[in-house]
Amino acid sequence: MLDFIQQLVSGIALGCVYGLIALGFVLIYKATEVVNFAQGDLMMLGGFFVFTFIGLMGLDYWLGFLFAVCAMAVFGMATERILIRPILGYPQFSIVMATIGLGYFLRSVAGMIWGTDDLKIETPFSTGVLKLGDLVIAHDKLSVIVATVILCAVLYAFFNYTRMGTAMRATSENMLAAYYMGIPVKRVVSLIWAISAAVAATAGVLLAPITFIHSNVGLALGLKAFPAAVLGGFGSIPGALIGGLIIGVIETLAGFYLPQGWKDVAPYVVLLIVLLVRPHGLFGPSMRKKV
């Protein structure tokens, strides 16, 4: 029984990691209906930034964290300006491919700049564990869980209760109409990319002690976080978190209880089954075309 709970907890921690990356997917989709396949790679880049600031330049952890997040926000804006804005309105698949291309590019450039070794940074969460009875949770995992929950809550509130959040939702419904209603669409889109990249950077920094920093880490995690976002119903912030948790828990439990090989496949099997029953994920709105 303790085994099970311990596995469940580490599944939840892993799920929060996926949820955190999935959150980035969902944000951009929610505001612009663009699916950013390079989200994992933005996270990877965030990790490398924080490595540069802390590991190479010797800054304080929190300062480096802040710098990395800001730098990524700027990077996100630049990406939107250069790559996404010219192709907004293209078929969705074209945009998906463009972001896949971006991911390729970032991965290999990061590999060229920072090398292909696993990099590591020292963080306040690297050591130490929280003990609850017999249950053990490492601080680094705890930090991920806490950060994910807080970010989800904050962004959910932002989308639903602030003027900017409403503007973003309007933009995603109909860009032209939003523009005519006086919403600065370009600024909204650029802002959402900045936020999303900042969230990715946060994920990258928090994951640095757990997964190490490597140019392929983004692809590997992104490919798990993406099903998480889909499972939750693309475009739902709580959905991203719950989808992430489901994927994380299933993966961990399958790795522990099922024969070898199931660990990586089980999340996808579950995803396919869910999509068969609910084609738009667990919390996605059902769509019907009006004629």
Added chain:
Amino acid sequence: MRFVFKTDYDQDIRLLKHSGYWWSYGVLLAALIAFPYLVGSYLQSQIVFVFIYAIVGVALIILTGFTGQASLGHAAFLAIGAYTAGFLQSQGISFIVYFPAAAIITGAVGAMVGFPALRLSGIYLVIATIAFAFIVEEILARWESVTHGNEGMRVRTLDFLGQPVPRDGDAFYFLCLLVLVGSILLALNLLRSPTGRAFIAIRDSETAAKSMGIDLAGYKVKSFAISAALTGMAGVLFAHKMSFISPEMFTLLLSIEFIMVIIIGGAFGVHGAVLGAIFIVMVDPFLTALKDDVPVLGASLASSLGMSSEGSGKLRDTMSAIGSAAGLKGAIYGLIIMMFILFEPYGLYGRWLKVKLFFQLFPLYKKATFKRQKTYVKSERNR
């Protein structure tokens, strides 16, 4: 400028619409037949890969370009075709049997993927095909009695009715050419008959297609099955060409490469598959050249322009360091995808049409003819 007078409906149905077509395609075919006798074995081998990629490209154009169903799982179909061939061959079954068998099995799997696709669209379909590909990859790695797992599987030389067809030989080249021409004809035939039009109708408006009497479920499954079957055939050729197959050859990256084929070539016409395949396959030789030849060339150019030998030596080293940097291929792939989507959304075939039109209309060509209308994002939730 040519003006074709139409006096018969047959003229619109015919594939070779006028004498110009006979000439250009005749010359192309003659060139392709003469090729193995003209070029070295390295280039010939590359062209065989072009053929294989082009077959997959045609398959993807049927599915994505015509029917509008995205797939990032075609590497899995290629794998199923390749492994079927490898396994059946090792059981002593003849090529005549296992080639169609691979097509049928892959087609059946494709139809099975098509069923869930009925209810999925857009991004949900993309992720479902990715999930499918992952599951196939894992099965290949685990089903050791058939696939030999991660160790991989040797594929013996193709044996055509007792006649060995070595993978570097001319006969293999012609076999691949034949399959490619066959799949192109298949795609073109579909396009001029009710099924192909039904695919296009589904792509452009599912509601209207339904009201026009098109059974969405049936045609989506058909499209998946045809596309998968063609990819399966390409898989058989791929297995023989590589002579060794293992699960890690058929990853998501390969599926992305296949999508690149149609993005680069242009997904709206079958020409795109071939042009895109040429481009993708030629990236590798280009990279090799970047590593070996370009630095030397650059250095000698620099020294002939009066640079000191020390300086040009340094230049050569820097250039070859960039050329051989790990992961350069990834960066170039990424750049190619982004550049094409940004600047050449209709692909190479689109560019070709523009150039052709420019000369046909010279000097009256207007740049705006192909200008994209500014479109605004509307929610797909209401679509």
Added chain:
Amino acid sequence: MSFFTVDSISLQFGGLKAVDKVSFSVEKGEIFTIIGPNGAGKTSIFNLISRLYDPTSGKLFFEGRDITEVPAHQIAKLGIARTFQNIELFENATMLANLLVGRHCHATTQLWQEILFLPSVRRAEKEHRRKVEEVIEFLDLQAYREKLIAGLPYGVRKVVEVARALCSEPKLILLDEPSSGLNVEETDDMSFWIRDIRTELGVTVLMVEHDMTLVNRVSDRVLALNYGKVLASGTPAEVQAHPDVIAAYLGA
């Protein structure tokens, strides 16, 4: 039994009754128009007839046959074709291809025959093309055969949609606001065509329309709806004089 009968059909979206026990019947060779304010449930009735929606209750009969359970893609084959309010053409195909899709319900060739493009397929194709050319002739669309729909002006697209519906050789054609977005001259043309469709091609017309001039000019009978319920039915003049209809349009 009438040619086409809608028998107390209802459609409910959650708590909203979009169509509430509507009954009417259309006789062969008639031009029957459904009018009503926005949101009255007119298009919903069309979507029910073309089986895009499943009715909550009620039945549909066409030529004496119950079609309430027939899947949407078989409706065309029975002889019911339709157009759409917001134009649902196949944007990235030529007009000719669009019209040939209209022939789809008459396709007889099998997939394997088409892959090989056997002579039978070629014959069938030529036959389809001949029928399509008749419609092109009928609606004066000769100039647009090879043009992509995406590049055609709105008024032409509206006609192309009618043409596509006619290509399926329907017995009953459903026109959803054929004149919306057309200018006066185009509306005029449309009204002539609608009458020609009935008299020359012998196709029964069921349409939804807002333009009362057009309605008066072509309709034999009119049905007025509001909030999913039938207000009145009869000749155009009768319906327009009906107090409930006046109240619905002018506000009581």
